[in-house]
Amino acid sequence: MPSTAFITLLWITFLVAINKYIYQIPGLLFYGLVLLGICCRSLYNWQIHPFYFSTLRGLPQPRAKPHWLWGHFVHAVDDGQYLLDWCEENPDADLMRMLGMMNSERILPVSPRAMMEILQTQAYTFIKPPFMRRSLNGILGNGVLFAEGEDHKHQRKVLMPAFAYSHIKSLAPVFMEESARLVKLLREKVRASEKVDSDQVPEIDVARLLSLLTLDILYRAGLGITFNALENPDNELGIAYDRVFSPTGRTSRIFFLLQSLIPGFRFIPISRNLKLWRARQTINKFAYDAILAKMANHELSAGTKKAPGEKDVDILSVMIDEGNGQWTVQSMMDQLLTFLVAGHETTASAVTLALYHLSLNQAVQDKLRDEIHAKFPAGYDSIKTYEDIESLTYLNNVVRELLRVQPPVIGTIRMAKEDTYVTRQFIPKGTLVNIPIVSLNKSRQLWGEDAREFNPDRWDGRQANNVMAFLTFLQGPRSCIGRRFAEIEFKSILLSLIGNFKFALKEGRTVEFRTSITYRPLGGLPLVVTPVSGW
Ligand code: HEM
Secondary structure (H helix, E strand, O other), X not given: OOOHXXXXXXHHHHHHHHHHHHOOOOHHHHHHHHHHHHHHHHHHXXXXXXXHHOOOOOOOOOOOOOEOOOEHHHOOOOOOHHHHHHHHHOOOOOEEEEEOHHHOEEEEEOOHHHHHHHHHHOOOOEEOOHHHHHOOOOOOOOOOOOOOHHHHHHHHHHHHHHHOHHHHHOOHHHHHHHHHXXXXXXXXXXXXXXXXXXXXXXXXXXXXXXXXXXXXXXXXXXXXXXXXXOOOOOOHHHHHHHHHHOOOOHHHHHHHHHHHHOOXXXXXXXXXHHHHHHXXXXXXXXXXXXXXXXXXXXXXXXXXXXXXXXXXXXXXXHXXXXXXXXOOHHHHHHHHHHHHHHOOHHHHHHHHHHHHHHHHOHHHHHHHHHHHHHHOOOOHHHOOOHHHHHOOHHHHHHHHHHHHHOOOOOOEEEEEOXXXXXXXXXXXXXXXXXXXXXXXXXXXXXXXXXXXOOOHHHHOOOOOOOHHHOOOOOOOOOOOOOHHHHHHHHHHHHHHHHHHEEEEOOOOOOOOEEEOOOEEEOOOOEEEEEEOOOO
């Protein structure tokens, strides 16, 4: 279907032609007619096309009544619970149709078959829509996250050595050392809260601390830089980072939304955009200096053979070492900033959600702690390597189950770049596709009757029975390149925390969650943290 902008242009050209060659339309009437044309077209898109002409109108739709303006969006927020219900209303469907703002249509692939076509066989037909890139404040250049087609394939290929399992394993000691800093900080915080004379049970906001820790880990494992945001949360770079990537407060979030909706919005010289621009400069300069320093170091040590244990293991170093000179400073900047965006909030949310779930499931928390203590009776310091971490089989089950029931990224979006077919259904060019990650992760058809329950034992010696049944990191050529990195990091942080502390929700405490890029607790996650003795 031709876009509204195209039809409007056609309408204006038509009016101008009439004006010139047939009849001189009075000025006010001319503009009135232009406006009328735009209104008619919008009305057609809103109230007529989706219900009477759309080729997608025959697809099953959620039973929930769409809001007159926001469509099904009013239901589709929160933790994806509605998506689950919609899929179960139509257990045999491959695709569903939902309505967005002003009845704009979106399709939802809800069967593994449809998901396979969109994420695997036609991964390069279903591209990331331009508004996704705009929502990231223009910080990202042409990194792998937003590259398409051949360019994407090439970028993945040259990045693979840095994300290969064999390399990521060698980062385990870094993850453990960084996690130890959080353990130390938490102990200090608990001691400080014990000194305060109050009859209130003290709580600690673990969400903020985890966000700082995962940033530190990313800087150290990604760029080889010790950042120490955990101890200095108010440093210049940390503030710049929060401003660009994690806008808080109502106004900031409205600006964030406007930015993604309106092309060029970030170039309007208003105070907020100027602040964002300065923040972007700070982040860029930091990444730029880090790359130049690494490259200089690399050139200095060229020719000197280093033993495996002496080599720098951070991602940037491996990119330079293995890149055979094909990286430019700009292309490295693009990739590093991408990792900082894609790998920070996601992992922070994963561990935050984990602590929330384990606070609600004390039996699982205790069993996990027992495993850690039994396997490593000599204490925390004796866990160092990737093999040590992987020897904890219950930890592995808990982490997989946490990522299944509560994926930090609940869904993502694609757009058909050309007319195509999915499960024999015609999909017109420009159609938006909502990928409901959570709905296949918790599908009763794929996981059985207890699919919605948190049960780590379901993984005991088993795998998911369908490759599309676990979509937390997506699947196919555009799946998360940082998956192994994130999994080992997640395990390192969780074992460090659960081995050393007991986490619980204070009696009567309720926690609200919100979805922006990731699913996170609104206003933090205050937990009662109690050190465990004897380890
Ligand atoms: C628990 C943590 C994580 C989760 C749940 C997660 C999830 C995802 C998902 C769902 C996507 C696909 C997004 C889309 O295509 O719309 C993705 C892509 C990506 N992730 Fe992750 N991620 C995590 C951690 C990381 C980490 C630690 C890094 C890097 C260090 C990373 C780097 C990337 C990159 C570069 C992409 C783009 C891949 C491509 O398009 O080829 N992620 N991630």
